[in-house]
Amino acid sequence: MSGAEPLLRIEALEVVYGDFQVLWGVSLQVRAGEVVCLLGPNGAGKSTIMNATTALVPRHAGRVSFRGEDLAGIPTHGLVARGLAHVLERRRLFPTLTVRQNLLLGGFNPAARAHRSESLVWVESVLPFLVERKDQLAGTLSGGEQQMVAIARGLMARPSLLMIDEPFLGLSPRVIDEILAIVERINRQGVAVLFTEQNVQLALSISKRGYLLESGRILLEGSGREMLEHETVRKVYLGL
Amino acid sequence: MIYGQVLVDGLIVGLIFALVAMGLSLIYGVMNIVNFAHGEFMMLAMYFCFFLWILAGIDPLLSTPIAAVLMYFVGVAVYRVLIRQVLQATMVAQIFATFGLLLFMQASAHFLWKSDARTIPQSWVSGQFQLGGLFFNGPEVVAGAGALMTAAALYWFIHRTETGLALQAVAEDAQAARLMGIDSDRVFGIAWGVSCAAVAIGGGLLSTYYAITPLSGARWALPAFVAVAIGGFGSISGAFLGGLIIGVVQTAGGFFTSPNYKHLFVFALYLLVVFWRPYGLLGRR
Numbered sequence: 001m002s003g004a005e006p007l008l009r010i011e012a013l014e015v016v017y018g019d020f021q022v023l024w025g026v027s028l029q030v031r032a033g034e035v036v037c038l039l040g041p042n043g044a045g046k047s048t049i050m051n052a053t054t055a056l057v058p059r060h061a062g063r064v065s066f067r068g069e070d071l072a073g074i075p076t077h078g079l080v081a082r083g084l085a086h087v088l089e090r091r092r093l094f095p096t097l098t099v100r101q102n103l104l105l106g107g108f109n110p111a112a113r114a115h116r117s118e119s120l121v122w123v124e125s126v127l128p129f130l131v132e133r134k135d136q137l138a139g140t141l142s143g144g145e146q147q148m149v150a151i152a153r154g155l156m157a158r159p160s161l162l163m164i165d166e167p168f169l170g171l172s173p174r175v176i177d178e179i180l181a182i183v184e185r186i187n188r189q190g191v192a193v194l195f196t197e198q199n200v201q202l203a204l205s206i207s208k209r210g211y212l213l214e215s216g217r218i219l220l221e222g223s224g225r226e227m228l229e230h231e232t233v234r235k236v237y238l239g240l
Numbered sequence: 241m242i243y244g245q246v247l248v249d250g251l252i253v254g255l256i257f258a259l260v261a262m263g264l265s266l267i268y269g270v271m272n273i274v275n276f277a278h279g280e281f282m283m284l285a286m287y288f289c290f291f292l293w294i295l296a297g298i299d300p301l302l303s304t305p306i307a308a309v310l311m312y313f314v315g316v317a318v319y320r321v322l323i324r325q326v327l328q329a330t331m332v333a334q335i336f337a338t339f340g341l342l343l344f345m346q347a348s349a350h351f352l353w354k355s356d357a358r359t360i361p362q363s364w365v366s367g368q369f370q371l372g373g374l375f376f377n378g379p380e381v382v383a384g385a386g387a388l389m390t391a392a393a394l395y396w397f398i399h400r401t402e403t404g405l406a407l408q409a410v411a412e413d414a415q416a417a418r419l420m421g422i423d424s425d426r427v428f429g430i431a432w433g434v435s436c437a438a439v440a441i442g443g444g445l446l447s448t449y450y451a452i453t454p455l456s457g458a459r460w461a462l463p464a465f466v467a468v469a470i471g472g473f474g475s476i477s478g479a480f481l482g483g484l485i486i487g488v489v490q491t492a493g494g495f496f497t498s499p500n501y502k503h504l505f506v507f508a509l510y511l512l513v514v515f516w517r518p519y520g521l522l523g524r525r
Contacts, residue, residue, distance in 0.1 A: 056415060076418040086419050094412040096524075097405075105409050108402075109421030157421070 005068045006031045007161050007192055008053070008084070013062035015045070015052050015216075022048045023216045025062070030161060030194050035187050037203040038196045039227075039237075040213030046196035047089055049213075050163050054079055054086045067160070081109040085159035089166045089196075091150040095139025099130060099149055102138050106156030116156070123152040126185060144175035151182060155191070162186065164195040168202065180206055200237040204228055212237075245374050246492050252384035254487020259387040259442045260460050261467035261479035262394055263435035269474030270411045270431040273323065276338040279461025280345035281311055281436045285443030286452045287349065290358050293447075299364050304386070304444025308437040315436030316429045323432065324425070342458070349454035357451040365448050379449035386445045391480055394438055398476060407431060411474070463490065463503070466510045472523015481521060485509070 006029035015023040023045045030036045038046045051057045053064050055076045064071045066084050079086075085106075093102050103123065107116040124130045127148050133141065138149060147167060154162050167183070168176045183206055187193055197203035204210055204224040212220040212233065220230060227233055234240040260282065267275050285307040292303040318341065326337045367378040398404040409417040410427045418424055443457065450456060467486045471478025486506055493505030513520065 054419060056418075075423075076415075077421050077423045080419060080421040088416060088419065092413055092416040094409050094416065096412060097408060101405060101408075105405060105417070105420045105422075108406065108409075112421075153420075 004031070007034075007067060008194065009063075009065045010049065010053065011063045013049065013052060013064065014060040015048050015057060016060045017057075021060075021216065023052070026213075026216070026218055028211050028218065028221070030192055032160065033187070033190055033192050034209065035183065035193045035195075035207045037207040037210045038194065038213060039198070039200055039203055039210055040219075041198060044213040045216040046213055047165050048216075050086060050165050050194075050196070053163070054084065077109075080157045080159070081111040083158070083160040085154040085157045085162045087150045087154045087162065087164040087167070089169070091143075091146045093138040093141075093146055093149055093153070096137055098135050099138055099141070100134040102149055102153050103130065103156050106153035107158075109157060112157045115158075119156050119158055123155045126155070126189075127152050127182065144171050144178065147171065147175075147179060148182065151179075151186070155186060159191060161192045161194060164193065166197065167195050168197060168199070176202070200227070200233060241373055246495050247488060248374055248376075249380075250488030250491035251484060252380050252487070253491055254484035255384040255387040255391070256442050256446065256460065256483075257464050257467050257486050258480040258483025259391050259394075260439055260464035261471065261483045262391055262476050263438040264461075264464055265468045265471070265474060265476055265479035266394070266398075266407075266435045266438075267431055268468070269476070270407055271323075271327070271414075271428050273326075273334050274338065275435070276335070276461075277318075277341035277345055278435070278439055278464070279457030279459070280342050280349075281314065281457070282439045282443035282446075282460060283349060283452075283454060283457030284314070284345070285311055285440035286447045286450070286456055287353060287358075288440075289444045289447040290360060290452050293360050293363070294358075300360060300444055300447050301364050301382070304441055307440045307444045311440035312433040312437040315432040315434070318436075319429045319432035323428070327428075346454050346458070353454065355453055355455075357453050359451050360447055360449075363448045377449065383442075383445035383448065387442055390438055390441045394434070395476065395480075397434065403427075403430060463506050466506055468520075469510060470513045470520055472520025474524075475520065475522045478520055478522030 008030040010029065011027050013023050013026045014021065026049060038049060040046055048057060052059050055074065066082060094105065103120060104116065107113055107119050112119065130152055138146065141149065151164065167179055171179065183193055204227055207224050209223050210227045211218050212227065220227065220232065260278065264275060264278050267273055288307045289300040289303045292298040293300060322337055322341060326334045365378045365382040369376050369378065398407060406422045406427055409420060409422060410424050414424045463486050464483065467482030468479050470485060471482030489505050489509050490502045494502030
């Protein structure tokens with residue numbers, strides 16, 4: 001595995017908003033089938049890494065490649081067909097469209113549309129509540145349900161990598177457990193997952209590896225165990 | 241009976257207002273831009289049908305679909321050349337862009353065709369008839385029916401097609417829509433094309449009985465703005481409803497007082513709605 005080209009490779013990424021630099025030479029990678037988390041406090045630049053990867057914010061410097069292809073110059077709407085799905089922070093469902101319409105939009109790109117009905121059967125088997133709620137307006141769902149629909153909408157594109165920004169934000173412990181189980185379930189089906197989270201223990205409980213970010217720089221990287229045992233993590237993030 | 245006649249006349253005019261308003265609301269809903277030049281696309285379609293009639297003897301009923309197709313491409317071109325440049329700009333810049341377009345199109349029409357009123361006195365739909373004690377004017381009935389059919393087609397396009405679904409997605413959250421693989425730039429262009437084609441159909445149908453001047457489009461677009469506000473900005477069904485209401489209020493107000501005052505009632509109604517439901521009848525807060 002280590003010799004193969006990673007699914008997502010980010011090298012020396014820099015992002016600047018106006019005269020404020022958010023990311024300083026960030027490098028990371030996600031290999032096929034992995035679950036990887038981006039850790040760090042609010043404002044560390046976790047979301048910006050994802051948004052720069054999908055060209056929602058411009059990349060000032062650095063290189064992002066997906067499945068060996070350089071993503072320079074590829075617009076946001078061209079990425080999902082390449083197998084890169086991105087669930088934005090705060091779910092960002094289409095609130096006045098139904099659950100079913102949201103899912104159909106997830107499989108809108110021509111590549112995914114060819115087998116959209118099979119994808120629908122698949123995500124509805126992973127998340128059966130989608131069937132009962134199919135005609136409900138997405139904006140009227142609870143936070144946890146919205147998060148599940150957002151993940152399902154991402155899966156409709158049949159991605160090889162699903163990036164989820166803050167999947168647990170504002171959810172109750174019971175719902176967090178449900179989302180954790182869903183992430184593990186979709187990962188077992190071969191989908192790599194990259195997600196952001198502030199709670200180190202929670203994130204590392206399902207991640208193979210993690211990256212710890214601080215003020216736009218990667219402070220630390222390693223396997224879940226290495227990170228949990230690291231002195232800085234124990235002191236600053238776990239309070240031990 | 242007189243009330244019935246006023247109501248029917250009002251609804252027929254209202255259907256045209258509804259069609260004009262739906263196109264306005266479509267663009268606003270998808271990209272938050274108010275197209276002040278909306279009526280000018282209608283005016284262009286009127287002149288197009290007039291000249292085809294006078295120069296080639298083609299009936300407006302035939303030239304209207306051609307005008308719609310042409311105006312679709314004009315709408316896409318206006319989006320690409322002008323609107324795309326102000327998408328990220330401030331609201332003031334966007335207002336100047338479309339209001340400037342209105343001035344440009346009106347001035348060009350004055351320059352090319354003068355301000356003389358042109359009319360098409362005789363066409364396939366000319367004539368009057370009587371039905372159930374009510375009087376009907378052929379061109380107006382056909383224009384109303386055509387507007388209703390176009391409005392239904394527009395509704396079908398937005399709510400029953402894949403492109404319509406993409407349009408709705410971009411309207412709700414353009415960034416999230418891009419992540420679904422939707423090219424929002426293309427969708428914006430389609431919205432302009434469809435909006436201009438719809439208003440062109442209104443213009444073509446009006447050319448059979450309405451005097452054509454460089455200001456003809458603006459006369460219909462201004463009340464249509466009120467219809468959009470009454471229905472709720474961005475709501476297509478709201479714009480349709482608002483158009484019908486405006487048609488009836490304007491006709492009834494003009495009939496029971498004097499035609500000079502007919503706009504007064506429309507704008508008085510607008511003020512009432514703004515105080516009572518600022519987000520419109522079917523709009524979202």
